[in-house]
Amino acid sequence: MLKSLKTINETKAPEISIAKAAFPEPFITGLEYNAPARGTWNIVHTGMLIPESHQIFICAQGCLRGVILTAAEMNAMDRMSWVSICENDFLDASLEDDIVNGTTEILNKMETLPPVVLVFLSCVHLFACCDFAITLKELEKRFPTVDFIESYMTPTMRKSGLTPDALMRKQLYSPLKPVPKNSKSINIIGNDRPTDQSGRLITMIKKSSFVIKDITNCKSYKAFLNMAESAVNITYLPTTYAAGEELERRLGQRHLHIPLSYSYHEITENFKRLSVELDMKIPDFSEDIRKAEKALEAAHTEIGNLPITIDYTATPRPISLARLLTEHSFRVEKIYSEAFVATEEEDFIWLKEHAPNILLASTVHPEKRFLKKEIPERKVLAIGQKAAYFNNTPYFVNIVSGGGLYGFSGIIRLAEMMIEASLKPKKTKELISYKGLGCESCL
Amino acid sequence: MKHSARIIPIYAADTSGVCSALYELGGMTVVHDASGCNSTYTTHDEPRWYDIDSMVYISALTETEAIMGDDAKLVSDITETASKLSPKFIALCGAPVAMMIGTDYQALAIEIEENTGIPSFCIQTNGMHSYLKGASEAFEAIINRFCKEDNMPQKKDSVNILGATPLDFSVNGSIKSIKQWLYTEGFSTVSCMGMGSSLEDIKNAAGASVNLVISYSGLSAAKLLKKRFGTPYVTGVPFGQKFAGVLADKLRTASKNKENLFPSSERFTNGSNLSIVGESIYSGSLARAIELEYGKTARVLCPLETSTELQAESDGEIPDEESAEKELALASGIIADPLYKPICPNDVPFYRLPHEAFSGRCYRSEIPNMIKESLKATVFRDI
Numbered sequence: 001m002l003k004s005l006k007t008i009n010e011t012k013a014p015e016i017s018i019a020k021a022a023f024p025e026p027f028i029t030g031l032e033y034n035a036p037a038r039g040t041w042n043i044v045h046t047g048m049l050i051p052e053s054h055q056i057f058i059c060a061q062g063c064l065r066g067v068i069l070t071a072a073e074m075n076a077m078d079r080m081s082w083v084s085i086c087e088n089d090f091l092d093a094s095l096e097d098d099i100v101n102g103t104t105e106i107l108n109k110m111e112t113l114p115p116v117v118l119v120f121l122s123c124v125h126l127f128a129c130c131d132f133a134i135t136l137k138e139l140e141k142r143f144p145t146v147d148f149i150e151s152y153m154t155p156t157m158r159k160s161g162l163t164p165d166a167l168m169r170k171q172l173y174s175p176l177k178p179v180p181k182n183s184k185s186i187n188i189i190g191n192d193r194p195t196d197q198s199g200r201l202i203t204m205i206k207k208s209s210f211v212i213k214d215i216t217n218c219k220s221y222k223a224f225l226n227m228a229e230s231a232v233n234i235t236y237l238p239t240t241y242a243a244g245e246e247l248e249r250r251l252g253q254r255h256l257h258i259p260l261s262y263s264y265h266e267i268t269e270n271f272k273r274l275s276v277e278l279d280m281k282i283p284d285f286s287e288d289i290r291k292a293e294k295a296l297e298a299a300h301t302e303i304g305n306l307p308i309t310i311d312y313t314a315t316p317r318p319i320s321l322a323r324l325l326t327e328h329s330f331r332v333e334k335i336y337s338e339a340f341v342a343t344e345e346e347d348f349i350w351l352k353e354h355a356p357n358i359l360l361a362s363t364v365h366p367e368k369r370f371l372k373k374e375i376p377e378r379k380v381l382a383i384g385q386k387a388a389y390f391n392n393t394p395y396f397v398n399i400v401s402g403g404g405l406y407g408f409s410g411i412i413r414l415a416e417m418m419i420e421a422s423l424k425p426k427k428t429k430e431l432i433s434y435k436g437l438g439c440e441s442c443l
Numbered sequence: 444m445k446h447s448a449r450i451i452p453i454y455a456a457d458t459s460g461v462c463s464a465l466y467e468l469g470g471m472t473v474v475h476d477a478s479g480c481n482s483t484y485t486t487h488d489e490p491r492w493y494d495i496d497s498m499v500y501i502s503a504l505t506e507t508e509a510i511m512g513d514d515a516k517l518v519s520d521i522t523e524t525a526s527k528l529s530p531k532f533i534a535l536c537g538a539p540v541a542m543m544i545g546t547d548y549q550a551l552a553i554e555i556e557e558n559t560g561i562p563s564f565c566i567q568t569n570g571m572h573s574y575l576k577g578a579s580e581a582f583e584a585i586i587n588r589f590c591k592e593d594n595m596p597q598k599k600d601s602v603n604i605l606g607a608t609p610l611d612f613s614v615n616g617s618i619k620s621i622k623q624w625l626y627t628e629g630f631s632t633v634s635c636m637g638m639g640s641s642l643e644d645i646k647n648a649a650g651a652s653v654n655l656v657i658s659y660s661g662l663s664a665a666k667l668l669k670k671r672f673g674t675p676y677v678t679g680v681p682f683g684q685k686f687a688g689v690l691a692d693k694l695r696t697a698s699k700n701k702e703n704l705f706p707s708s709e710r711f712t713n714g715s716n717l718s719i720v721g722e723s724i725y726s727g728s729l730a731r732a733i734e735l736e737y738g739k740t741a742r743v744l745c746p747l748e749t750s751t752e753l754q755a756e757s758d759g760e761i762p763d764e765e766s767a768e769k770e771l772a773l774a775s776g777i778i779a780d781p782l783y784k785p786i787c788p789n790d791v792p793f794y795r796l797p798h799e800a801f802s803g804r805c806y807r808s809e810i811p812n813m814i815k816e817s818l819k820a821t822v823f824r825d826i
Contacts, residue, residue, distance in 0.1 A: 030520035031500040034481040060539040062456030062570025066483030083447040155478035160506045
């Protein structure tokens with residue numbers, strides 16, 4: 001019999017069985033460790049998606065260092081500038097002036113003005129009640145040909161409202177302006193990487209003569225701005241939802257959120273909603289399901305009883321994925337995540353009942369610094385970089401944020417990737433050290 | 444506020460300096476910060492992070508905790524973690540928001556020590572200064588807390604190496620080579636603070652007859668050891684065969700005469716248009732090594748904290764991109780981190796010398812070990 005999740009308390013331990021775990025945050029947070037798996041994108045990577053854009057970060061040296069070197073490793077220092085803050089800036093009430101003057105100085109040094117500049121403020125600006133709006137207004141006056149994007153690097157706010165990642169994806173589209181709508185144009189919003197072009201999501205939309213626009217495919221700033229003409233915005237990652245809502249409110253683009261899922265039922269329902277929204281005939285998904293079943297069966301034949309671990313960097317729905325794999329007789333042993341999105345609750349409850357021994361593991365707990373070495377040498381298949389690191393395994397599926405996979409075809413591709421990963425060891429230390437999986441790197 | 448840059452990066456911050464200096468000593472270093480300091484340090488500033496375990500954590504400060512001034516949570520989290528992991532000491536430092544809310548690190552360290560019984564101290568960082576400041580203060584704190592006070596006899600021809608962190612020396616074998624060089628010159632190494640020594644080694648630092656300061660981050664520690672134990676110090680890194688020989692002689696002289704010597708800044712500077720950009724002792728030593736090996740003078744352009752005794756007459760300071768660009772425009776040759784290249788004149792020879800504290804891991808594999816080796820044979824053939 002299922003127990004109410006509300007009665008279960010969070011734990012101070014670094015790991016806990018799902019049977020005893022609280023939802024959505026199983027762990028009590030304290031000091032935090034940082035595991036050396038760098039594949040997830042940060043706000044710099046995401047900001048660079050806007051073609052021809054330039055980024056200016058205004059913050060303290062310690063905060064600047066990481067974002068600047070993110071750009072350096074991307075070989076993109078020509079698109080990155082900074083203004084550093086020191087103690088005096090808080091004492092002489094010059095924060096706003098410093099933003100305007102620092103940004104002006106940088107832009108005046110550039111041979112050609114970029115069409116768009118992302119101006120990033122930091123936690124200290126928020127705590128000092130800096131008036132960001134007035135600074136941007138002044139910058140727009142000084143540089144009328146430049147679009148300025150109000151951007152934030154505010155990790156202190158990561159548990160207050162929108163996460164910095166979600167906020168970044170929301171702000172990313174702020175230069176889009178109201179234009180007449182093209183009913184045959186559709187956007188996929190907020191993703192870091194293109195959605196699998198051969199998957200059902202893309203093919204069924206294209207088959208109905210819609211044009212799909214995606215920032216990941218935009219080659220120019222003008223092409224990016226043309227995303228404003230689309231009638232519908234599709235989002236499917238949790239961090240992109242706010243962007244879709246904001247664009248609906250501001251530009252009148254209808255927002256269709258069809259969450260990434262590994263549940264046949266949820267996927268089918270999502271595609272049905274998409275069909276209704278776009279006035280398309282609802283397809284028969286039985287063949288898609290048959291193919292997904294076949295792919296999972298093939299994967300299970302190869303992988304068998306090999307322990308599988310999954311982490312939250314690989315997919316925002318690790319619980320949904322764990323349920324799919326458990327339902328298909330895979331041996332899911334551990335799931336690494338500090339928290340889960342609300343849409344995971346139903347699958348969380350299911351796993352409590354049907355796979356109560358699955359362990360949930362923190363990735364930041366201080367003891368995690370040392371647990372890595374305690375793991376006996378054995379073959380483990382990891383899905384995600386952090387799972388690979390903590391299990392010290394070369395057998396891992398190297399994806400972040402769902403890997404651009406979606407729907408039944410996404411499941412099929414993931415099953416194929418699991419087979420590949422289980423057969424061919426990877427250079428874990430090297431691969432997980434690259435920042436922003438898929439981005440250019442000088443390393 | 445003038446400190447801005449169009450295209451060059453920024454040096455590692457004070458918090459990274461603290462973590463780097465204390466990394467190998469078996470303590471627990473906690474940065475009072477939300478998130479960024481930890482990932483930046485462990486990704487870009489700490490090449491040992493993947494392979495060598497160390498207890499470096501952040502407090503994961505949130506908006507609510509900052510507004511409410513919830514120091515109790517920080518103390519409780521540190522106390523609880525320390526009780527499980529038993530570090531040899533607890534060091535506390537912080538980032539900008541912690542400074543803004545007026546965190547009293549000293550009081551917190553006292554409370555933590557009372558709770559845990561583990562030696563605890565703080566380093567006053569705020570993420571707004573360079574790694575040199577953070578590392579300097581961390582080394583000082585370790586000496587103050589752990590170096591024995593009793594009358595330890597100083598062993599003849601024995602040395603503490605001060606100022607070693609991967610931020611200046613990477614992990615390319617340079618520190619091991621310095622120790623080897625000292626050995627071949629007849630010195631024994633008492634401790635190498637920051638890399639390759641334990642807390643136990645450092646406790647015996649008073650037993651050295653002379654201190655070798657290999658970066659600015661070791662200078663204040665050297666001054667402290669001089670003040671407390673009378674130990675003289677010598678600044679320099681034994682780059683190149685000839686300067687290594689000079690430096691060894693200076694160590695002997697300093698040890699014998701109990702005087703501080705600065706061979707890294709004893710340079711002829713007239714007419715030097717070859718510019719070396721970097722930390723003052725490292726770059727000054729390289730300039731001196733070039734002078735001795737190539738017969739050419741070089742000036743140091745220092746973008747970081749330094750002091751007058753570490754500078755030769757024609758050396759300059761370049762605290763920001765604008766001043767760096769102006770000075771580099773005057774150079775006939777430039778030795779600098781590759782990420783300085785975009786602000787260097789195109790028609791001037793540029794010699795790549797990556798600096799971990801500047802470009803992080805971007806060019807780590809290119810950072811040369813120049814200790815006691817002929818520079819002509821190993822690094823700069825055609826200066």
